[in-house]
Amino acid sequence: MHRVLGDRRAIAILLGPALLVYSLIMLVPIVWSLGYSFTQGNTIEGFTGNGGANFSRLFDDPAVRDALWFTLRYAALVTVGQIVAGYLLALLYVFFLKKSSGLIRTLAFFPVVLPTVAVGLLFQKFFQVAPQTGPVNSLLNAVGLDSIDFFGSAGSAFWVLILMDIWRSMGFYAVLLFAGLVDIPDEVLESARLDGASGLRLIRHIVLPLSLPVLMSSLIFSINGTLKVFDSVVALTNGGPGSGTTPLTLYMFQTSFTYSDYGYGSTIALLLTVVCLLVSLAVYRVSRRDLSES
Amino acid sequence: MSVRMPCVRRKRPSLFTAGAASLALLTTACGGSGGSSAAPKEFSYLSVTENTTVKTALTSMSGGACKAANEALPLKVETVPQASLDQKLQLLAGQDALPVQFAAGNAPALTQQLARSGKVADLEKELKELGVYDQLEPGAVSTIKALYGGKLEVLPYEYNVEGIFYNKKLFRENGLKTPATWDELVSAAAKLQDGGVQPFTASGQQGWPLTRLISGYLYRSLGPDALKAVADGKAKLTDPEYVKAAEEIAGLGRKGYFGKGVGSIDYDTAMNQFLNGKAAMFYMGSWALANISDEKQNKVGAENVGFMPFPAVSGGAGAIDQYPSNVGLGITLAAKSFDGKTGDWVSCITKNYGSTALKDHGSISGFKVNTEVMDANDVTTQVRKTISESQRNVLWFEALFSTKATTVSQTNAAGLVTGSMKPEAFMQTVQDALTAK
Numbered sequence: 115m116h117r118v119l120g121d122r123r124a125i126a127i128l129l130g131p132a133l134l135v136y137s138l139i140m141l142v143p144i145v146w147s148l149g150y151s152f153t154q155g156n157t158i159e160g161f162t163g164n165g166g167a168n169f170s171r172l173f174d175d176p177a178v179r180d181a182l183w184f185t186l187r188y189a190a191l192v193t194v195g196q197i198v199a200g201y202l203l204a205l206l207y208v209f210f211l212k213k214s215s216g217l218i219r220t221l222a223f224f225p226v227v228l229p230t231v232a233v234g235l236l237f238q239k240f241f242q243v244a245p246q247t248g249p250v251n252s253l254l255n256a257v258g259l260d261s262i263d264f265f266g267s268a269g270s271a272f273w274v275l276i277l278m279d280i281w282r283s284m285g286f287y288a289v290l291l292f293a294g295l296v297d298i299p300d301e302v303l304e305s306a307r308l309d310g311a312s313g314l315r316l317i318r319h320i321v322l323p324l325s326l327p328v329l330m331s332s333l334i335f336s337i338n339g340t341l342k343v344f345d346s347v348v349a350l351t352n353g354g355p356g357s358g359t360t361p362l363t364l365y366m367f368q369t370s371f372t373y374s375d376y377g378y379g380s381t382i383a384l385l386l387t388v389v390c391l392l393v394s395l396a397v398y399r400v401s402r403r404d405l406s407e408s
Numbered sequence: 409m410s411v412r413m414p415c416v417r418r419k420r421p422s423l424f425t426a427g428a429a430s431l432a433l434l435t436t437a438c439g440g441s442g443g444s445s446a447a448p449k450e451f452s453y454l455s456v457t458e459n460t461t462v463k464t465a466l467t468s469m470s471g472g473a474c475k476a477a478n479e480a481l482p483l484k485v486e487t488v489p490q491a492s493l494d495q496k497l498q499l500l501a502g503q504d505a506l507p508v509q510f511a512a513g514n515a516p517a518l519t520q521q522l523a524r525s526g527k528v529a530d531l532e533k534e535l536k537e538l539g540v541y542d543q544l545e546p547g548a549v550s551t552i553k554a555l556y557g558g559k560l561e562v563l564p565y566e567y568n569v570e571g572i573f574y575n576k577k578l579f580r581e582n583g584l585k586t587p588a589t590w591d592e593l594v595s596a597a598a599k600l601q602d603g604g605v606q607p608f609t610a611s612g613q614q615g616w617p618l619t620r621l622i623s624g625y626l627y628r629s630l631g632p633d634a635l636k637a638v639a640d641g642k643a644k645l646t647d648p649e650y651v652k653a654a655e656e657i658a659g660l661g662r663k664g665y666f667g668k669g670v671g672s673i674d675y676d677t678a679m680n681q682f683l684n685g686k687a688a689m690f691y692m693g694s695w696a697l698a699n700i701s702d703e704k705q706n707k708v709g710a711e712n713v714g715f716m717p718f719p720a721v722s723g724g725a726g727a728i729d730q731y732p733s734n735v736g737l738g739i740t741l742a743a744k745s746f747d748g749k750t751g752d753w754v755s756c757i758t759k760n761y762g763s764t765a766l767k768d769h770g771s772i773s774g775f776k777v778n779t780e781v782m783d784a785n786d787v788t789t790q791v792r793k794t795i796s797e798s799q800r801n802v803l804w805f806e807a808l809f810s811t812k813a814t815t816v817s818q819t820n821a822a823g824l825v826t827g828s829m830k831p832e833a834f835m836q837t838v839q840d841a842l843t844a845k
Contacts, residue, residue, distance in 0.1 A: 157502030158521050244669030245677045263669045267828045355671055355828060356820040356837070371495045373812040374518070 150380035161377065168381040177357060178382065181365040182389070188276070188361060189340040189393075195280035196336050197329065200287025205317065207288065208295045219292070223285035230282070234349025237278045241265070268358025271351050275359060279346055283339075287332050294328030295321065330401040337397055341390055362386045448745040451481045451753050452507035454500075456490040459511070459737055461698075461769045462565050463487070466757070469764055474756040481749040490737075494518055494811075501527055508750055512562055512740040515811050516555045519738055523561050529746040532560040535758065538751050543758035548774025551733045551801050563754075564774020565761065566736030568693040569795050570620065570718075570804070573700070573787075577712045578605055578688040586714065588728065590625065590656070590721045597665045600688050608660065609687035611678040612670035615818030616806070617691055618657065618825055623732065623805035624691075624718035625653040631725030632802045638842070639808035645835040645842070654824060654831035661825025671822030683707060691718075694772055694791045695736065701770045701784040710785035715794070726802075731794065733801040735774055809842060816841040 118124050151168055155161040172178055203222055207215040225233060241264040242248040251261040264270045298321060306320045322329075344363040347353060353360035353368075360368075362382060370379025455463050463485050470478040486507070488496050494513050500506050506527055512519040522528050535541040548564035556562065574586070579596075582603045587593040597607035610617040626634040630649060637643040643650065660666065667673075667687065679699055682690035685708045690696075699705050700713050720728045741750065762775035770784050772792060783789040806814040817838045823829035829837075 157498045158518075158525055158527075160525075238672075242669065242672055244667060244672055245681065261668065263671065263826065266669065266671050266822070266826045354819050355823045355826075357816075358823075368815065371498075372815060373810070374494065374498060374521075375812075 147380045147383060150377050151384055153377040154375070156374040156376050158374070164377070168378050171378065172381050172385060177360075177365060178362075178385070180357065181360050181362045182385070184272075184359065185341060185343070185361040185363075185386075185389070188272075188343060189337060191276050192279045192283075192340045192343075193333065193336040195276065196283050196287050196340075197291075197332055199280055199284035200332065201291050201329070203284060203288035204291035204295050205321070207292050219285075219289065222288055225282045226286045228282075230345040231349045233278060233282050234346060237274060237350055238265075241274050265351060266355060268355060271355065271359050275347065275350055278350060279340075279343070282346070283336075287336070290332055290335075291325065291328055294325045297328075298324045330397075334394070334397050334401065337393055338390065341393060342386070362389070447747050448481065448508050448750065450484045451478070451509065451750065452484045452486065454496070454507045454510040455485060455487050455739075456493055456511050456737060457487045458490045461765060461771050462739065465761060465765045465768060465771075468768065469756070469760055473760040473764070474753065477749070477752040477756045481753060483753075490514065497522070501525070504744070506742040506744070508745045509739060509741050512738040514737070515809075515814055516561075516738065516807070517809075517811055519561050519740065520557055522740075523556075523559065527743060528561055529741045529743045530559075531563065531741065534741075534746060534751065534754070535560075538755045538758075540755045540758040543762075543776050543778075545774045545776060547733070547795065547798060547801065548735060551774075552735055552738075554801065554803060555734070555807060556738075562735060562738030562740045563757070564735045565739050565765075566695060567733065567772055567774035567795065568695050568736060569731040569733045569791065569798060570691070570693040571731065571794075572716050572718065573682065573690045573692055573696065574714050574716060575682070575685060575688045575708055575712060576714045577708060578685065579714075586716050587719050590628065590719050593719045594660070597660065597689075598663070601663070601665060606667045606681070606687040607665040608667075608689050608691070609673070609678045609681040610666055610670060610691060611673050611675045612666070612822030612825065613672060613674045615821035616804070617678065618670075618821035619805040619817050620691055620732065621657045621660075621718075622653045623802075625656050625721060626650065626805075627730060627732070627802045628718060628721040628726040628728075629653065629724040632730050632800055634726075635803060635805065635808060645839040646832070651832055651835050654835050658824050658827070658831045658834075662827055666825055670825055680705075693734065694795070697772070697784075697788050697791060698770045700787060710787060713787050715787055715790050717794075727799070729798065730800045730802050731798045732804050733795075733798070734804065734807075809838075812844065813838055813841040 150161070152163055152165060153161040154164045154167070207219055211218060240248050241250050243251050243261045243263045243266075247255070247261060250264075254261060262270060264274050302320065302324070303316070306316055311319060342363055343361055344367070347359055347361055347364055351359045353364050357365075363386065366379050366382040366386065369382060370376050453463075453466065466483060467485065470483040493511060494515075497506070497510070497513055497518065500510075501522060506522075512522065512528070519528065532541070535544070544564060545567060548567045549560060551567070552560055552562055552564060578600065579586070582599055582605065584596045584599060585592075587596050600607040610621075612618060623635060629652070634643075634650075638645055638650070645651075661670065667681075673681075678690065679692075679696065681687045683699060683706045700710055703710075706713070717728050717731060720726070741754065758775055759778060762773050762777040763779040763781055765771040765773050766777055767779075767781045770788065772795065783792065806817055809817065820829060820834055820837055824831065824834045
């Protein structure tokens, strides 16, 4: 075995095909897209170089600023929501429901299995005001309040979107964090209880520190998913009203494929990559430090 | 470790498509020198899933009037959802693989792009050579030329005028006459609202039924060249006389004349509200006659539906007999595959499509109707008469806009009437999208 792996040719033969495929379908398009950032045009008219014009446009474009701000706000709120709700559910499973948590776990996980488009339609109907009054507005009417056109303004549509995405994914994070909580040795909890720690103090000083690694991986998962949100926005509001709920991904898609401006679309994609990279690095760094401390 | 990967992955669809597209471009560029005017083996037709009329009519013609053409070059229909049509066309054009006949994009801008790069047949020349140019209605030809920079780039498979359909019964019950001026229309709406009837229904989700009202007001107040002036840069949508139009339409929304949640109303819901008598007026194109003539859909009865032009604005420069017209989704033919057999198909279509579509689908096209067809109802007769008498055509709000300005205008229209966007802000946003390049 050692002899085979010591041979350069053998390594080349073993790694070559995978590397080639990887380069062709990942690296080449990435570099290509980077190249597109310096051009203007589309597949019909061809591409012409336009230097750094796309980049200066990127900094002047108010739509990019709005989309970036929306993306960051959305990512922050949904990440916090997903993890807090997931963690609370996991605590519920482990410390309150204990062995009988199976049914609740299944129910909370159910939305994760549903297709996003179905969930989007469900929430549309739930919050709609016309042509029929949806359940939420009926409830408002029942307590004497006026109906609200939730999708009529960017502010309320944003909150419906946040609510939907937390509801949709908290079951997943609950299961992830549940696995982490189950791993905490019973003896540790037992001795903490003997020392007089109970309830909130037990969670604050024993459970939270011991489940920090899995919390951190959830955070990384979550922030990466939410920065690149696309499907749930398209399904629920399609970026509307106006462009009130348009994240960077959707703006990139529209620019490239609806407005057939591939060059500028690539530039927006590059911005998104840089944002993802920075946020990931930051989270990674924080998590490494915390992991080594614990 | 798994930190960066997902980020890159999100980018992959666009990167990959772009990469694939450019790869295709590269290959075609390499192979282009060999010349590729291979004769088509079938009369392939790329259409959109939403439009069933043209597809069905062509299929029935392939077994009837156009049987000979079909035997030489069999018809083959392929469809894509309308929302992905532009993307598909871009890919096919990049690969030099456009079908013989195809829906030419959601906005004239894309068709013109295709034509500039020599992908679209010169239809005026071809039709004249085939001796069937006179089978096209002159009104339809002038509409196409106004839309496509003075060239006949598409065939008029549809020819529509637009106006306001209204419920005659509800008008009678509320003691209303057909409004001839904008002020009369607004007071009629107020009276209907007081009588517990929703005055208008419109799809805010589609957006265009609302922006059409803005352009309607503009044509009546500033004259038929109002939007041409914007396209040519001689006027701006932010000029006070243009903002006035947006203000008028926003005013209708502010008074609740479009009902609740107009932004969530889709095309079918708006149509249903009108056809079930829940709303008194409905701005729409004459293609709605197919729904109006269908007894299953139309619960108020075709005899209770009337058609009126967009009313005049007092003191305005436009006239009430100038109708917005369009040819529906433009359908065109590829330059590369236009040979004798394709020509047979095209001349057969120009001679027979008009009567087939009218008879089977109640759909009005821009081809001459060569076999007389009885109209299904009075409102159809009225619309056909309007089309033949129309003095001058005008275009709709977004007709001369770029794809981006079109999207921006249509997605923000609902905000304008629900009041979440001020009229000046709306016009400013659209104008910005127009000037951004």
